[in-house]
Amino acid sequence: MTDLDFTAFDDVPKTDVPYKAKDLTSDQEVRWCPGCGDYVILATMRSFLPELGLRRENLMFVSGIGCSSRFPYYLDAYGIHSIHGRAPAIATGLAVTRPDLSVWVVTGDGDALSIGGNHLIHALRRNVNITILLFNNRIYGLTKGQYSPTSEVGKVTKSTPMGSVDHPFNTLSLALGAEATFAARALDSDRKGLTEVLRAAAQHRGAAFVEILQDCPIFNDGSFDVLRKDNAEQRLIRLTHGEPIRFGNDAEFCVVRDGFGLAVAQTADVAATDIVVHDAYTDDPEYAYALSRLSDQDLQHVVTGVYRSVARQSYDDGVRAQLREAAERKPLGPDSLQDLLDGRETWTVGPGR
Structure with missing residues (x-):
């Protein structure tokens, strides 16, 4: 078996007694505004985590700064409420040094994409x-x-009273442009779809990126309402691996190839063989990127589900492999630190130099 055959938590200890949602619920009062989408995500996570069968002592949630970053307080597992935008850096250190942990990062659009973008x-x-x-x-x-x-x-806000002139990130395009091996999107109110995406992400060995669209009832109320109303099926393009990409109340719309990209078409106007069959496991990154471009800022179309899930050696597996190789080449001894200090990058300057 190679590293690429592992799931994300093959090295993580399993629990002997199955958990229920209440076993992963902390004693902390949940303090989000009434109606916040974070409540739904938290409830979904509490219901889903027991499926993994992992010891809660080996679950680690790292957050940055923001409303979403209160998440670790509300799970009866280990967590770190860390520094603005730096949660991925802290999580990297944990993943490299503690293969017995299932490491999660919880962040928001401001925390992750502004100060934490790098x-x-x-x-x-x-x-x-x-x-x-x-x-x-x-x-x-x-x-x-x-x-x-x-x-x-x-967008008119307190910091843009005349409307924002910034062009927003397409989050999935950003993740795929960074060559994410797993990229997906879910809607907070779609418990079934969110659970499916979380399940796939949790099992992926490597960096799994999941964007969850959720409402802020106080400062951006109704931002995704068009994806929850009666005509939402005209906008939501739900991905299922191995299935033709059709959507609409009666599957009247579909996705077809269009030059180097993809486009939406009327199902009745195209041959069945022209409809794109979703392949989340293809090594072709351009396909997943083209899917991400179907989603637009006006929410005329929003693609949900798993865009891409491919195998590539994870960073932490590579680092640990190098450490093992180094130890085998020269076992650690009492003079190991001095040997490093006196290594090939040092020299002695003699008299008269």
Whole structure:
């Protein structure tokens, strides 16, 4: 068996007694605003985590700063409420040094994509064995309603009273551009779809990126309402591996190839063989990227589900392999530190130099 045959938590101790949601619920009062989408995500996570069968002492949740970053308080597992934007860096250290942990990052669109943007893309590029949950409400909630890197053009906020002139990130395009080996999106109110995405992400060995669209009822109320109403099926493109990509109340829309990209078409206007069959496991990164471009800031179309899930050696597996090789070449002894200090990069300067 090679490293690429492992799941994310093959090295993580399993529990002898199955957990229930209440076993992973802490004694802390949940302090989010009424109606916040974070409640649904928390409830889904508490219900889903017992499926993994992992000891809660080996679950580690690392968050940055923001409303979403209170998440670790509400789970009866280990957690770190860390530094603004730096959760992926701390999680990287944990993943490398503690293979017996299942490491999760909980972050928001401001925390991850503004001050933490550099840490996020490098964690994805390196393929660190962590699961990153990005809660996207398209606003800064904790600091009371400034526009964020995912706010739409023209968004009127406290920091953009005449409307934002920034062009927002397409989060999945960003993740895939950083060569994420796992990238997915879910909607907070879709418990079934969210659970399926979380299950797939948790099992992935490497960096798993999951964007969760969720509402901020105080500072950006109704931001994703069009994805919850009666005509939502006209907008939501749900991905299922191995299935043709059709959507709409009666599957009247579909996705087809269009030059180097993808486009939406009327199902009745195209041959069945022209409809794209979703392949989440293809090594072709352009396909997943093209899927991400179907989603737009106006929410005319939003693609949910697993975009990409491919195998590549994780950063932490590679680091530990090098450490084992180094130890085999020269076992550690009492003079090991001095040997390093006197290594090939040192020299002696003699008299007269």
